[in-house]
Amino acid sequence: MKKILLSLSILFVFMSAKAQFSTGMGAKKASVLGRITATVLDSITKGPIDYATISLISTKTNKSVNGAVTDSKGKLSIQNVAPDTYKMLIGFLGYQTKTVMITTTPEKPDISLGNVYIFSTAKKLEDVQVTGTKALIENKVDRMVYNAEADGTNAGGDATDVMRKVPMLSVDASGDVQLRGAAVRVLINGKPSGTMAASVSDALKMIPAEQIKSVEVITSPSAKYDAEGSGGIINIITKKSNAQGVSGSVNASAGTRQNNGAFNLTAKTGRLSVNTSLGANVAYAQNSKTEFVTNTTYLNGTTDNITQSGYSKWGRSGYNGSFGVDYDFNAYNNISSNVKASRFSNGGPGASDYVRNNIPATTITFMDMTRNNLDWNVDYKKTTKKEGEEFTISGQLSTGRTPTVFSNISTSPQFPNGKFLGSENTAKNNEYTGQTDYTYPFSKTTILEVGAKGIFRNVKSQYGNLQGDFDYNQDVAAGYGVIAFDLTKKIKFKGGVRAEYTSIDFNTQTSGIEKNNYFNLFPSLIVSESLAKGGTIKFSYNRRVQRPSENFLNPFRNESNQFNVMQGNPQLNPELSHNLELGYSTFIKGSVINASLFYRSTGGVIESAISTLVENDTTKVLSSYINVGRAQTYGLNLFASYNPKPKWTLMGNFSANTYEVTNTISNLSTGTFLNYSIFGRSAYGFGKGYNFELFGVATSARRTFQGKTDPFYFYGASFKKDLFKKKGSIGINTLNPFTKDLHIKTVNNSTSAVSTIFQSTNIYYPLRSFGINFSYSFGKLKFTDKSKIKNDDSKQGDQQPGNNMGGMGN
Known part of the structure; x- marks a missing residue:
């Protein structure tokens, strides 16, 4: 009976939210998110600038909404860009910050800027040590x-x-x-894993470092997260x-x-x-x-x-x-x-x-x-x-x-x-x-x-x-x-x-x-x-x-x-x-x-x-x-x-x-x-x-x-x-x-x-x-994992009590 009542409650929340959406969306067909591409080059040598940092800022809010880092050929690609007007900032150590104004529309969601040149801040090129890295x-x-x-x-x-x-x-x-x-x-991409629940140490050894984009250490989880974890939550983003x-x-x-x-x-x-x-x-x-x-x-x-x-x-x-x-x-x-x-x-x-x-x-x-x-x-x-x-x-x-x-x-x-x-x-x-x-x-x-x-x-x-x-x-x-x-x-x-x-x-x-x-x-x-x-x-x-x-x-x-x-x-x-x-x-x-x-x-x-x-x-x-x-x-x-x-x-x-x-x-x-x-x-x-x-x-x-x-x-x-x-x-x-x-x-x-x-x-x-x-x-890897399930509420043990690790136990 408890499971039935809980399921009905979740369904009620779903129907209520759906009703709210239907009243505010209108009849106009939604447009697919677009992307912005470009190649960042040195203004003098015409060579590519790798690891340049790109920030996409909304002109309405003046806040960053997306970003990217150029690859070894100076190429950049910013995905999932909603139709709007933006200013794109291109920064790299030893170079002047470049600002490019961009407008995307539902009819034209994709923008290709071609070659974008940035200028050295030094008077002479030989005085500039070209280095750059994304913040660790x-x-x-x-x-x-x-x-x-x-890293x-x-x-x-x-x-x-x-x-x-x-x-x-x-x-x-x-x-x-x-x-x-x-x-x-x-958690992996914000959700639990049966493998992780059985043995964290074994599960971590099975994930290649090249698949990991970042690791979030959440010391102060909000009430949105399951209340599990005395110390906090670790979220591995692939x-x-x-x-x-x-x-x-x-x-x-x-x-x-x-x-x-x-x-x-x-x-x-x-x-x-x-x-x-x-x-x-x-x-x-x-x-x-x-x-x-x-x-x-x-x-x-x-x-x-x-x-x-x-x-x-x-x-x-x-x-x-x-x-x-x-x-x-x-x-x-x-x-x-x-x-x-x-x-x-x-x-x-x-x-x-x-x-x-x-x-x-x-x-x-x-x-x-x-x-x-x-x-x-x-x-x-x-x-x-x-x-x-x-x-x-x-x-x-x-x-x-x-x-x-x-x-x-x-x-x-x-x-x-x-x-x-x-x-x-x-x-x-x-x-x-x-x-x-x-x-x-x-x-x-x-x-x-x-x-x-x-x-x-x-x-x-x-x-x-x-x-x-x-x-x-x-x-x-x-x-x-x-x-x-x-x-x-x-x-x-x-x-x-x-x-x-x-x-x-x-x-x-x-x-x-x-x-x-x-x-x-x-x-x-x-x-x-x-x-x-x-x-x-x-x-x-x-x-x-x-x-x-x-x-x-x-x-x-x-x-x-x-x-x-x-x-x-x-x-x-x-x-x-x-x-x-x-x-x-x-x-x-x-x-x-x-x-x-x-x-x-x-x-x-x-x-x-x-x-x-x-x-x-x-x-x-x-x-x-x-x-x-x-x-x-x-x-x-x-x-x-x-x-x-x-x-x-x-x-x-x-x-x-x-x-x-x-x-x-x-x-x-x-x-x-x-x-x-x-x-x-x-x-x-x-x-x-x-x-x-x-x-x-x-x-x-x-x-x-x-x-x-x-x-x-x-x-x-x-x-x-x-x-x-x-x-x-x-x-x-x-x-x-x-x-x-x-x-x-x-x-x-x-x-x-x-x-x-x-x-x-x-x-x-x-x-x-x-x-x-x-x-x-x-190519570029894609790990699709958009689940919102996060069962982070069980104390974990890697082995049975004792952890003897010897011939007389575990």
């Missing part, structure tokens, strides 16, 4: 944008390499991303083009750790475009060493000592593919659909030797984890002659299958012939989403946004043993309203509220509880002021939620490490947080400085925890997830970019935040600790297409309620040469060339009414690698 970093009201396409050192890498260069983000050695020390939601004909690209890399390949193809004719992509990733199996020391002291005075030392030889393989269709009925109506499928497989053999209370034994382990995901979306968008008015309705289906199989054979004096232990589990995740959004501009500076959304999720965990299956349903109904306007000429305001009702129920066979329904309001506001010389200061507040996802909830018991069992917790409650931020940014002679202070209060913090498990007269350590308590977090972020020379870029990012959690049951506090991460980068272009880069990442110790993980660091370098008139490139790269393994040490302590547990884990993860990469593009 842009600051907007609610986000910071890293323009990956303007030549990204070629041959993947999305993980790009993320390491994005301000405010921290990326560990395995590719997991955090924003300001908190969980973050990763490159798009409206180029006619057939175009595409190929990327390939090979190395000592992994091989990658990707192929993209787009065909466009008139108003119809079709695109497809294929990608593959194969990581070599390498020995990863893990050591455990577990000491458990019980109230009766007895102790249990376990020492384990083992290895795992895991490999990873995966592929993904997509197919999309996009069609413009006219200038005001568009429909698009896209299907994406992916498959990842992780696993391999392992072995461990352990001593329990002076009794030795050996265990042979095999583990396999597979993730299969399918996403299908259909989107309709309608605009009107009123600039800025837009209505969209979207639907999305996401399905996932995650089979997990493990087996152990243990040999000991008690079982000289070996004891077998094995199990399997298949988690099925189905998600259905309907969404509608409407934007209405009352004026150029006052804009209203409203919308409604429904998400229906079902997770089934099916076991291959006598343990009962788990069936979990989560339905979310949401509606929002956002208003933006100017308080003064320099001060802007954007505020709103989002209402979400969550209904949860699941079978009582495993969990013992039937349902947990809750309603929340999520307000948000941003106030920003433009300062002199390009500076901006802003203040923001928002309330966010972090719902536990499938990996956190699944009660499947993973006993691949027989003494360290991992299991999800279906009784978890969501995290709720209040976020305050004060930020400042400025541009000084090409340098970028961004500084921010923030405060976050989070209730129901979800963390991994260990406890005692007694089963069949055998004592084990159980790793699961719990709601620890309330956290108070203070932090700062400082990012700077500086160019000592036109082709030399230095970048640095420093993030720090406090950690303090108070348990809601015992009222005990961890005390206050400082977590920080440092990223440094130096990139230099030698000319003639040669580029060199060095980078390094260092983190402090990371605290949790029960323990800490020691600090670690890693570093890398890359060298790239442009080929085929910048249509291709070849490069080499290395990661940790002088350090074979990344040593990660974690210590946990747990005290309960039954026992006291001390556990020390040492992981030696093989990180050193060398590789070569090649990329080539023909």
Whole structure:
């Protein structure tokens, strides 16, 4: 009944918006958007000017509405230009800004300017050093944008390499991303992905860096976004083009750790475009060493000592593919659909030797984890002659299958012939989403946004043993309203509220509880002021939620490490947080400085925890997830970019935040600790297409309620040469060339009414690698993905609880 009512509500919003459109559009047929083309040349040498910046400014509002950058031949193409009168500004370092007046009409939407000459500002040509580059970093009201396409050192890498260069983000050695020390939601072109939900680190490795146009770090999401993500949202924007004909690209890399390949193809004719992509990733199996020391002291005075030392030889393989269709009925109506499928497989053999209370034994382990995901979306968008008015309705289906199989054979004096232990589990995740959004501009500076959304999720965990299956349903109904306007000429305001009702129920066979329904309001506001010389200061507040996802909830018991069992917790409650931020940014002679202070209060913090498990007269350590308590977090972020020379870029990012959690049951506090991460980068272009880069990442110790993980660091370098008139490139790269393994040490302590547990884990993860990469593009790529679905409301976990990464666990 709830699903029917929600569907009727969304349909009512759709019909109401449609009625409003029909009264204001008139009978005149809409015109198709046009394009502006030109070739920018030096006035003296007649040579092309590459990477010149073009801005298209409306003469009515005197605001920029579009833009472009010239290619290696000086050519520019600005797409989706509405009929109007514009002034086009052409700028390049060392040249006078050129202004060209342009008028397009519905009858003649396309304009070709031919050759446009710009003049040097120097008296003599030989005194001018011709250089130019698109800004790497842009600051907007609610986000910071890293323009990956303007960074030549990204070629041959993947999305993980790009993320390491994005301000405010921290990326560990395995590719997991955090924003300001908190969980973050990763979107692709503003929408979620089943692959990303299953494993962010694996999904990022499957996206070639050449496909990424920019990365948006949204620290202050408005109420239009789903309220998920305590730290904020990361939105990866892929490159798009409206180029006619057939175009595409190929990327390939090979190395000592992994091989990658990707192929993209787009065909466009008139108003119809079709695109497809294929990608593959194969990581070599390498020995990863893990050591455990577990000491458990019980109230009766007895102790249990376990020492384990083992290895795992895991490999990873995966592929993904997509197919999309996009069609413009006219200038005001568009429909698009896209299907994406992916498959990842992780696993391999392992072995461990352990001593329990002076009794030795050996265990042979095999583990396999597979993730299969399918996403299908259909989107309709309608605009009107009123600039800025837009209505969209979207639907999305996401399905996932995650089979997990493990087996152990243990040999000991008690079982000289070996004891077998094995199990399997298949988690099925189905998600259905309907969404509608409407934007209405009352004026150029006052804009209203409203919308409604429904998400229906079902997770089934099916076991291959006598343990009962788990069936979990989560339905979310949401509606929002956002208003933006100017308080003064320099001060802007954007505020709103989002209402979400969550209904949860699941079978009582495993969990013992039937349902947990809750309603929340999520307000948000941003106030920003433009300062002199390009500076901006802003203040923001928002309330966010972090719902536990499938990996956190699944009660499947993973006993691949027989003494360290991992299991999800279906009784978890969501995290709720209040976020305050004060930020400042400025541009000084090409340098970028961004500084921010923030405060976050989070209730129901979800963390991994260990406890005692007694089963069949055998004592084990159980790793699961719990709601620890309330956290108070203070932090700062400082990012700077500086160019000592036109082709030399230095970048640095420093993030720090406090950690303090108070348990809601015992009222005990961890005390206050400082977590920080440092990223440094130096990139230099030698000319003639040669580029060199060095980078390094260092983190402090990371605290949790029960323990800490020691600090670690890693570093890398890359060298790239442009080929085929910048249509291709070849490069080499290395990661940790002088350090074979990344040593990660974690210590946990747990005290309960039954026992006291001390556990020390040492992981030696093989990180050193060398590789070569090649990329080539023909034509201009088009990645059509206009979906408005953004299911950014589930806390993600890359693996089952524990993250042991050794032969005795994950």
